């Protein structure tokens with residue numbers, strides 16, 4: 498593969514670029530390679546709704562089920578204007594590797610609707626969610642495929658999905674995770690992806706000998722994942738020096754008041770309008786190139802690419818978003834001594850607590866917060882340790898080590914099951 502091709506890879510090609518390297522190292526044969534690479538099933542649907550002004554609009558929706566050798570398909574639903582089949586495929590595949598890496602008994606799936614979520618009213622969002630649920634419910638089920646929140650979806654969207662599914666199949670809390678606690682959601686689920694980012698960042702900091710009180714952290718994206726990651730790292734003693742939203746970033750070398758910034762964020766107020774946004778306004782692009790120890794891209798994919806990779810100054814890049822680093826530029830970061838905590842490890846905290854939620858729903862027995870934190874830490878730390886161990890034994894990057902562990906686990910499960 499030429500360097501030029503690597504830089505123009507689609508999201509799905511990007512994931513498979515890593516998959517192929519892992520499969521080569523594991524010696525997977527052609528048939529198994531094809532089976533594990535390509536999704537099991539892809540559903541594309543038209544989602545018609547009446548807008549508030551009475552006009553009819555039709556959105557494009559997708560659910561891709563990638564692999565279920567290790568358990569039911571699992572993965573979020575995103576509402577974003579860039580959603581397309583290739584991207585959903587890539588994200589479904591990432592879920593397969595993520596669930597295998599942290600050893601939760603799920604496969605991988607992803608769904609989405611191509612829409613500008615911000616331009617939809619709450620009533621329109623509800624109609625869209627209910628219609629989309631009807632269009633895909635044939636392939637869902639608590640033992641088949643379990644959605645969760647993702648970009649621009651949240652516990653309210655999950656509540657509507659559960660309610661709509663229940664009209665057809667009867668009350669089924671375990672059909673979605675990331676629900677409101679009142680409806681059977683798990684404690685700590687909302688914060689879980691951010692907490693997992695913080696756990697893996699701290700693990701990587703320990704590995705490179707960086708103490709929390711010496712770590713300046715820059716976070717791109719201050720949504721659910723970025724803002725909780727900021728809070729956990731702030732609580733751990735790190736200095737969060739920059740955060741951003743879609744409008745831009747703020748940079749305060751003395752450290753931002755993260756709790757105040759979060760508190761002022763209700764109603765999605767832009768960062769720039771919050772009085773706690775001290776320091777200097779900078780762009781999202783500038784944030785990525787800041788002088789800091791820990792950089793956490795927590796927004797969309799492919800933000801670190803050939804055009805800026807050489808200018809990344811952080812010692813650690815913790816991938817809270819999915820695929821924030823174009824795969825072809827990993828070597829540039831590595832050459833510059835930047836350590837990457839790969840997405841399938843860094844952001845696996847969400848699906849891990851989703852698993853706990855599913856277990857609680859099936860058992861009809863809620864867990865307390867201490868138990869959830871303890872289980873989450875244990876699983877995330879075990880995965881970090883395993884990645885480090887394989888990376889040093891095989892002399893490969895953390896990303897390739899993570900893929901090798903995951904692809905090995907899924908191919909073993911598939912071989913044991915048969916086809």
Ligand code: GLU
Nearest residue numbers: 572573645647847848851
């Ligand atoms: N959307 C989250 C992810 O990409 C969570 C998925 C889940 O909990 O099923 O990992």
